[in-house]
Amino acid sequence: MEIASVTPLILTRNEETNIDRTLDRLLWADRIVVVDSYSDDATVEIAESFENVDLTQREFDDHTSQWNYGLDQIKTNWVLSLDADYQVPPAFIEEVRKLEPPPDLAGYRVDFTYCVYGRPLRGTLYPPRVVLFRNERARYVQDGHTQRLSVDGDVSEVDTKLKHDDRKPLTQWLDNQRRYTRLEAEKLTQADDVGVTDRLRKTDVLAPLLMPIYCLFVQGLILDGWAGWHYTLQRTYAELLLALVRLDVRLRDDSDPTQEGAA
Structure with missing residues (x-):
């Protein structure tokens, strides 16, 4: 070429x-x-x-x-x-x-x-x-x-x-994750035919629990020292945030407006 x-x-x-x-x-x-x-x-x-x-x-x-x-x-x-x-x-x-x-x-x-x-x-x-x-x-x-x-x-x-090799400040990464997570949660809610990863995410529990195990031991990042831990914690945080956003939406949708008025 x-x-x-x-x-x-x-x-x-x-x-x-x-x-x-x-x-x-x-x-x-x-x-x-x-x-x-x-x-x-x-x-x-x-x-x-x-x-x-x-x-x-x-x-x-x-x-x-x-x-x-x-x-x-x-x-x-x-x-x-x-x-x-x-x-x-x-x-x-x-x-x-x-x-x-x-x-x-x-x-x-x-x-x-x-x-x-x-x-x-x-x-x-x-x-x-x-x-x-x-x-x-x-x-x-x-x-x-x-x-x-x-x-x-x-x-x-x-x-x-x-x-x-992204070297932007962690604060900028955190801001981006909060913005991205809303879009990702909407996509996950609307998707019917999903792969293994998204099926785990749809449980709202398993993905955040399994992510550190997968990164550290399946991918072997525990052997990469603090850099491996940094990446593992980033990915775990992203899964936790996604699960929290989905649970927040679910609880809001399931809430009973009459109970709020009674309180």
């Missing part, structure tokens, strides 16, 4: 702790499209310091619309869709250069090495994603608190992993 036919696309909102490291690994790209949601930190200044960055700003409404707006700004056949905390190693680009995609192939899926402040973990719940795809054959759709790429065609694999 001609590397000049690939344009990286990144969404940003207050990513000053991540964006420099991400863009520094994309110097091979002729053009990088950055769609910023009016950051009020140094994100824009850092991004515009890279000569190959073409930055535009758009008021944020939802991730799906933001990603699709970014796709509309890209002129090449292929898109490399990246979160602002993804790290692209040189081995990944070398593998992409050697790809010979057939006409019916619409994209490539990659796996991730999850890092906590630069420390790689031996396991993660972070799923593989299609990040390299033909622009005319893909579009984003909303999926709970996040977005899902809908691809028209076959998908293959890239062997080299990307790194996920």
Whole structure:
């Protein structure tokens, strides 16, 4: 694959702790499209310091619309869709250069090495994603608190992993979780055909109890020291918050208004 036919696309909102490291690994790209949601930190200044960055700003409404707006700004056949905390190693680009995609192939899926402040973990719940795809054959759709790429065609694999290394403050992560959880709870309530993980979540009890066991012992994160504990506690907190939101809605719906009046 001609590397000049690939344009990286990144969404940003207050990513000053991540964006420099991400863009520094994309110097091979002729053009990088950055769609910023009016950051009020140094994100824009850092991004515009890279000569190959073409930055535009758009008021944020939802991730799906933001990603699709970014796709509309890209002129090449292929898109490399990246979160602002993804790290692209040189081995990944070398593998992409050697790809010979057939006409019916619409994209490539990659796996991730999850890092906590630069420390790689031996396991993660972070799923593989299609990040390299033909622009005319893909579009984003909303999926709970996040977005899902809908691809028209076959998908293959890239062997080299990307790194996920988010170094934003924990307070920002907590704020995001509170916002995401409401959307995820709504999706879970409306879903009928769900996988094993969501079936556990629907019990409102088992997922928060099993999460630390799964992370520490099944994924082996207990061997990763405090970084492993950090990730485990984050994922357990997220499951606890989701269970609490679902239980709160259930109890409110089941409450008897006459009892409140009697009190």
